[in-house]
Amino acid sequence: MKHAPALARLIEALHALPGVGPKSAQRMAFRLLQQQRDAARELSRALEHALGAVTHCERCRMLAEGALCPLCASPARDDSQLCVVESPADVIAVENSGSFRGRYFVLMGHLSPLDGVGPDQLGMPQFLALLEGGAVREVILATNSTVEGEATAHFIGELVRARGIAASRIAHGVPFGGELEYVDGGTLAHALQGRHGVS
Amino acid sequence: MKHAPALARLIEALHALPGVGPKSAQRMAFRLLQQQRDAARELSRALEHALGAVTHCERCRMLAEGALCPLCASPARDDSQLCVVESPADVIAVENSGSFRGRYFVLMGHLSPLDGVGPDQLGMPQFLALLEGGAVREVILATNSTVEGEATAHFIGELVRARGIAASRIAHGVPFGGELEYVDGGTLAHALQGRHGVS
Numbered sequence: 001m002k003h004a005p006a007l008a009r010l011i012e013a014l015h016a017l018p019g020v021g022p023k024s025a026q027r028m029a030f031r032l033l034q035q036q037r038d039a040a041r042e043l044s045r046a047l048e049h050a051l052g053a054v055t056h057c058e059r060c061r062m063l064a065e066g067a068l069c070p071l072c073a074s075p076a077r078d079d080s081q082l083c084v085v086e087s088p089a090d091v092i093a094v095e096n097s098g099s100f101r102g103r104y105f106v107l108m109g110h111l112s113p114l115d116g117v118g119p120d121q122l123g124m125p126q127f128l129a130l131l132e133g134g135a136v137r138e139v140i141l142a143t144n145s146t147v148e149g150e151a152t153a154h155f156i157g158e159l160v161r162a163r164g165i166a167a168s169r170i171a172h173g174v175p176f177g178g179e180l181e182y183v184d185g186g187t188l189a190h191a192l193q194g195r196h197g198v199s
Numbered sequence: 200m201k202h203a204p205a206l207a208r209l210i211e212a213l214h215a216l217p218g219v220g221p222k223s224a225q226r227m228a229f230r231l232l233q234q235q236r237d238a239a240r241e242l243s244r245a246l247e248h249a250l251g252a253v254t255h256c257e258r259c260r261m262l263a264e265g266a267l268c269p270l271c272a273s274p275a276r277d278d279s280q281l282c283v284v285e286s287p288a289d290v291i292a293v294e295n296s297g298s299f300r301g302r303y304f305v306l307m308g309h310l311s312p313l314d315g316v317g318p319d320q321l322g323m324p325q326f327l328a329l330l331e332g333g334a335v336r337e338v339i340l341a342t343n344s345t346v347e348g349e350a351t352a353h354f355i356g357e358l359v360r361a362r363g364i365a366a367s368r369i370a371h372g373v374p375f376g377g378e379l380e381y382v383d384g385g386t387l388a389h390a391l392q393g394r395h396g397v398s
Contacts (some may be wrong), residue, residue, distance in 0.1 A: 002269055003263075004252075004253060004262065004264035004268065004269065005254050005264060006245075006248050006251075006252035006264050007249060007253055007262060007264065009248065009249070010245040010246060010248075010249040010253075011246045012245070013238070013241050013242040013245035013246075014245075014364065016218075016235065016238040016241070016242065017213075017230075017231075017238075017242075017302075018226060018227055018230050019223060019225050019227075024218060026288065026291065027218070027288060028215055028216050028218075029249070030286065030287050031216075031217045032216075032249075032264065032286050033249060033250070033262055034262075034286075034287075034307065036215065037250060039212070039216075039240070039313075040214040040246050040249075040250055041214075041246070041247075041250060042212050042215070043212040043213065043215065043242075043243075043246060044242075044243045044244075044246035044247045044250075046205075046208045046209040046211070046212035047209060047212075047239050047240075047242060047243035048232070048240075048243045049205050049208065049209075050205045050206060050208070050209040050228070050238060050239075051204075051232070051236060051239055051243075052232075053204075054203060054204035054205050054206055054209075054232050060218050063203065063206060063229065063232055063233075064203055065203035065204060065205050065206070066203075069203065070201055070203065079202075087229065087233075088224065088229050088232060088233075089226060092225065108233065111330050144244055147278070166261045170395055
């Protein structure tokens with residue numbers, strides 16, 4: 001059956017959200033227009049507000065309100081370590097691990113020449129300017145473990161080393177708590193290749 | 200780590216959507232503010248527009264734009280059958296089955312005295328006025344197969360029969376294509392109880 005036009009438009013707009021299929025979109029629309037009209041109004045306004053207020057951090061390209069993101073503005077972080085990630089969600093993931101106290105640089109993607117994404121789109125001029133600052137002693141390449149992520153890490157690693165700064169890549173192997181039996185072959189191959197001596 | 204305030208507000212608003220947890224909400228917010236800014240703008244406007252335009256159908260209480268929903272406005276439907284359901288999503292589900300050509304009445308809930316939902320909240324005055332019209336020959340009770348749904352069906356069935364109109368309840372049993380081995384006990388008990396002779 002056909003929905004009323006305003007309802008159909010709302011379902012279509014919700015369907016554009018990542019991970020939301022047509023059925024979930026319909027369920028959301030019904031809920032928003034019945035029991036959650038206040039939540040619907042707040043969502044509409046929060047979107048409008050965020051579109052105006054949220055831009056990219058001038059230093060690390062993280063999503064930020066104002067010129068600098070909270071991480072770049074914080075004086076408590078270690079300027080000597082710079083962790084390079086593909087997306088803002090990766091920053092959150094590394095932060096939540098609680099094991100890194102340095103700064104970040106967000107590429108907002110990975111090298112993908114066919115899609116027109118080259119060094120400029122990944123903010124390389126800005127990144128190199130950061131290195132020129134002189135505070136960075138080590139660049140940690142934490143791009144995804146995909147073909148594109150590896151290629152991007154390799155490319156940036158070359159740039160970093162050419163400037164006499166150490167570059168490292170995060171380790172890949174069996175996930176913490178993972179059982180060998182259920183780990184895929186590619187991961188196991190990585191884990192074997194990356195083995196290290198025990199004392 | 201703490202998000203920028205506008206971003207945190209957007210994540211919170213997305214988290215209010217049914218079936219969206221904090222992690223999905225964050226992923227949606229990042230996506231909307233990076234690659235999908237047009238979609239974000241459209242979603243904000245679609246919500247605003249729908250909140251203003253979508254109300255309830257005067258006849259069947261379905262979500263509608265204007266006085267009557269498309270189903271009530273259609274001259275092609277059978278006025279003698281009235282299908283009573285709990286929610287607009289149930290109307291869509293019955294419509295998609297393609298096996299009903301009558302009219303609907305949407306309760307927008309079920310009897311729940313503890314939550315203050317009585318006959319008036321379910322639109323009973325409006326429903327009885329519809330029956331007074333004289334066209335309805337059968338009321339099909341298609342409320343959910345839950346304790347509240349059954350109680351609501353029983354209550355409305357009494358009202359309908361008291362007016363000399365036939366009331367029926369949709370069948371409950373083993374789902375089409377379902378294997379007995381995997382069907383729960385309650386459903387099987389229903390299926391056995393509702394058995395009918397074969398010719």
